[in-house]
Amino acid sequence: MGISPLPPLTPRKSPRQDRAVATLDAIFEATIQVLLSDGLIRLTTTRVARRAGVSVGTLYQYFPNKQALLFAVMERYLAMLSGAIEEACAQNLGAKVEGIAETVVKAYLEAKMDQAEVSPSLYRIALELDARELIEAASRRSAKAIGAVLSTAVDGRFANPALLAQTLTAALYGTLPAFCHLVLSPADGREAQKQLTIMFRSYLASHQNGGLSADAAP
Amino acid sequence: MGISPLPPLTPRKSPRQDRAVATLDAIFEATIQVLLSDGLIRLTTTRVARRAGVSVGTLYQYFPNKQALLFAVMERYLAMLSGAIEEACAQNLGAKVEGIAETVVKAYLEAKMDQAEVSPSLYRIALELDARELIEAASRRSAKAIGAVLSTAVDGRFANPALLAQTLTAALYGTLPAFCHLVLSPADGREAQKQLTIMFRSYLASHQNGGLSADAAP
DNA sequence: GTTAGATGTGAAGGATCTTTCAGTTTTTGG
DNA sequence: CCAAAAACTGAAAGATCCTTCACATCTAAC
Numbered sequence: 001m002g003i004s005p006l007p008p009l010t011p012r013k014s015p016r017q018d019r020a021v022a023t024l025d026a027i028f029e030a031t032i033q034v035l036l037s038d039g040l041i042r043l044t045t046t047r048v049a050r051r052a053g054v055s056v057g058t059l060y061q062y063f064p065n066k067q068a069l070l071f072a073v074m075e076r077y078l079a080m081l082s083g084a085i086e087e088a089c090a091q092n093l094g095a096k097v098e099g100i101a102e103t104v105v106k107a108y109l110e111a112k113m114d115q116a117e118v119s120p121s122l123y124r125i126a127l128e129l130d131a132r133e134l135i136e137a138a139s140r141r142s143a144k145a146i147g148a149v150l151s152t153a154v155d156g157r158f159a160n161p162a163l164l165a166q167t168l169t170a171a172l173y174g175t176l177p178a179f180c181h182l183v184l185s186p187a188d189g190r191e192a193q194k195q196l197t198i199m200f201r202s203y204l205a206s207h208q209n210g211g212l213s214a215d216a217a218p
Numbered sequence: 219m220g221i222s223p224l225p226p227l228t229p230r231k232s233p234r235q236d237r238a239v240a241t242l243d244a245i246f247e248a249t250i251q252v253l254l255s256d257g258l259i260r261l262t263t264t265r266v267a268r269r270a271g272v273s274v275g276t277l278y279q280y281f282p283n284k285q286a287l288l289f290a291v292m293e294r295y296l297a298m299l300s301g302a303i304e305e306a307c308a309q310n311l312g313a314k315v316e317g318i319a320e321t322v323v324k325a326y327l328e329a330k331m332d333q334a335e336v337s338p339s340l341y342r343i344a345l346e347l348d349a350r351e352l353i354e355a356a357s358r359r360s361a362k363a364i365g366a367v368l369s370t371a372v373d374g375r376f377a378n379p380a381l382l383a384q385t386l387t388a389a390l391y392g393t394l395p396a397f398c399h400l401v402l403s404p405a406d407g408r409e410a411q412k413q414l415t416i417m418f419r420s421y422l423a424s425h426q427n428g429g430l431s432a433d434a435a436p
Numbered sequence: 437g438t439t440a441g442a443t444g445t446g447a448a449g450g451a452t453c454t455t456t457c458a459g460t461t462t463t464t465g466g
Numbered sequence: 467c468c469a470a471a472a473a474c475t476g477a478a479a480g481a482t483c484c485t486t487c488a489c490a491t492c493t494a495a496c
Contacts, residue, residue: 013442017493020443039346040258045484055445060485124345127338128257231472235463238473262453273475278455 012064026052031073035121070125077122078138084111089145093152100149101200143169230282244270249291253339288343295340296356302329307363311370318367319419361387
């Protein structure tokens, strides 16, 4: 086993017509379903295709191999998460710090609760293929958005909003692997939201108006 | 797909000679190694056997199928965990409550840190095959041991030591899936130990000498 | 209506895997 | 030292699975 050829992981082609978009959606949905009902070991390209109501050939038209499919599913999930955060941030430009903290946490957890029952399966993928870069990329996007809202907050100027945003994002995404193994009940979700909001608010308050030097960078 | 035949998951036979014990150990170790280097999808009975320095046939002498092997690996890991707790409890009969709390947490986390780098892989197995019953059995064993020490504590009588033990065990094993996806550094381990010890001590203190009614059972 | 490009099909090749079994080697007990 | 039991071997059958490819079908634009 010398230098492995490193099979491509990027999609093979993008859909141009509407029905192709529908096909792709069906494939993604089917992948989740198979993962849920059959497990990762028994997840088969043929099985996924059949569940999606397509033929295997169609699947391979969009993904060069099975791993690329799993990667794409993971990517799509993370994009949904960071997308929700970005949208929430965009709608809170110029708001107050308290409101920002609450909105960000709420956006994240609501997006997560929507996918509550599939998240354990996605976590399984993340463990299997090494998805660190994917997760980091998503969290970088979120941090950028959060940094942007923070610097527009009407109350309080932050010495280093980017650093704060990075910390908050880490806390947010850090709880992801910790919790996504279990299916959160609505009650659990509410409680988690409450606790995280409090944490974020106090963290931000301690840095408000230069409360502490936050510029020390190695 | 009607009623599936439900393949057996129990070991095929037990080792009688020393070398057979060594073989089994090698197989277990090899399973972990393959899981670590190749992932769950590429974990193959042949691969495991080769890494263990045995032939496939030997592997199938002890396990009726691949799933039984994975189950056994999981079982062995959990037995180690609950075994560590049981031993710690046995050596603290008649001790003080503070000491008991500290010892139990320490025993659990030390056992876990020993296996730090394999724990993510084991978690992958736990997700794949449904290991809930296994985990519950292990935590029941631990709860029994903890309940026993608590009822012998020199200071303080507990109204319902079994209930307290059950709660503590849940907290302990509950953090297992939450944390075992990451490789704990020694520093993280120390910090976790500190926090859990504090939590346990205060929980126990609040119930000491009938501080609260703890007998409400549904 | 025609045609080029986009999309979809599914049988089949080739690779890999699980599991078995007939036979060999090692250990134990006498 | 010998026979019976235990342990081990590894080739190979049978089952899956990944992936491709030659071909059919559909869509859009002229």
